[in-house]
Amino acid sequence: MYGKYEQQMKKGVLDMLVLKLLEQEAKYGYQLIQELKENSRNVFALKEGTLYPVLYRLEEEGFVETEWSKPEGKRVARKYYRITECGRQAFVDISGLWKQISMGIMQIMGGDII
Amino acid sequence: MYGKYEQQMKKGVLDMLVLKLLEQEAKYGYQLIQELKENSRNVFALKEGTLYPVLYRLEEEGFVETEWSKPEGKRVARKYYRITECGRQAFVDISGLWKQISMGIMQIMGGDII
DNA sequence: TTTTTATATTTAGCATTGCTAAGTACATAA
DNA sequence: TTATGTACTTAGCAATGCTAAATATAAAAA
Numbered sequence: 001m002y003g004k005y006e007q008q009m010k011k012g013v014l015d016m017l018v019l020k021l022l023e024q025e026a027k028y029g030y031q032l033i034q035e036l037k038e039n040s041r042n043v044f045a046l047k048e049g050t051l052y053p054v055l056y057r058l059e060e061e062g063f064v065e066t067e068w069s070k071p072e073g074k075r076v077a078r079k080y081y082r083i084t085e086c087g088r089q090a091f092v093d094i095s096g097l098w099k100q101i102s103m104g105i106m107q108i109m110g111g112d113i114i
Numbered sequence: 115m116y117g118k119y120e121q122q123m124k125k126g127v128l129d130m131l132v133l134k135l136l137e138q139e140a141k142y143g144y145q146l147i148q149e150l151k152e153n154s155r156n157v158f159a160l161k162e163g164t165l166y167p168v169l170y171r172l173e174e175e176g177f178v179e180t181e182w183s184k185p186e187g188k189r190v191a192r193k194y195y196r197i198t199e200c201g202r203q204a205f206v207d208i209s210g211l212w213k214q215i216s217m218g219i220m221q222i223m224g225g226d227i228i
Numbered sequence: 229t230t231t232t233t234a235t236a237t238t239t240a241g242c243a244t245t246g247c248t249a250a251g252t253a254c255a256t257a258a
Numbered sequence: 259t260t261a262t263g264t265a266c267t268t269a270g271c272a273a274t275g276c277t278a279a280a281t282a283t284a285a286a287a288a
Contacts, residue, residue: 005208007246008126009215012119017222030265043218050246075255075264094119095226101123104157108131112209121275144236164275189235189284
């Protein structure tokens with residue numbers, strides 16, 4: 001019914017969420033999809049066609065670096081994404097922005113958001 | 115620097131914020147711009163070219179109705195926007211969606227958002 | 229009277245990004 | 259030999275916030 005709002009509201013935060021998950025250790029695309037879905041309790045259940053373009057963008061901007069590797073016993077090779085120093089700084093700045101904006105929203109929404 | 119993220123993060127919430135401000139009483143465009151800016155402490159400082167298309171959309175979707183009126187002593191006529199019953203229901207649903215999504219974000223972000 | 233200013237609305241066109249949908253590739257299991 | 263599960267890629271659409279500029283009017287200033 002209001003699906004278009006859901007889509008729009010997610011804009012701009014995916015980069016931040018992916019950087020967050022990469023803060024601890026390098027991960028590959030499929031893994032990120034699973035973790036986003038689990039950690040957000042199904043709110044961010046992305047299709048591949050949504051996540052991979054995010055990763056390519058992050059790489060272009062220099063926020064992550066990639067490396068192919070095929071762990072033994074695994075079916076196919078995986079492309080691991082590792083956050084860069086630049087990416088860590090971006091994460092700090094972008095999440096600061098999100099704090100600011102979500103505070104602005106809460107101030108307008110008042111009691112309607114708890 | 116990260117201005118594009120700011121722009122994207124605001125997507126989808128403007129409709130909700132405008133409906134929230136219209137919940138109490140009918141208001142006109144310029145007034146909404148000022149209130150959004152003040153209430154959000156400068157986070158949502160919209161140009162006219164941003165707000166008016168939002169209002170037209172809300173009208174098309176039947177969430178608001180409009181009426182021109184020129185209060186005495188005022189310079190120009192104003193177009194007042196009044197929320198409809200349908201708009202009130204939409205507000206409830208859209209703000210529910212925002213709660214859900216922002217909760218999802220917080221769950222992934224953990225301590226980075228407080 | 230004429231010009232300036234403040235108020236208020238409208239519109240055109242761009243950039244970004246989440247989505248659907250489809251396709252590729254390969255190793256293991258049936 | 260075929261089917262399945264894992265993993266990555268790409269094309270193209272839809273939605274919306276932004277910049278920029280134009281229009282209109284009445285009150286105030288010159």
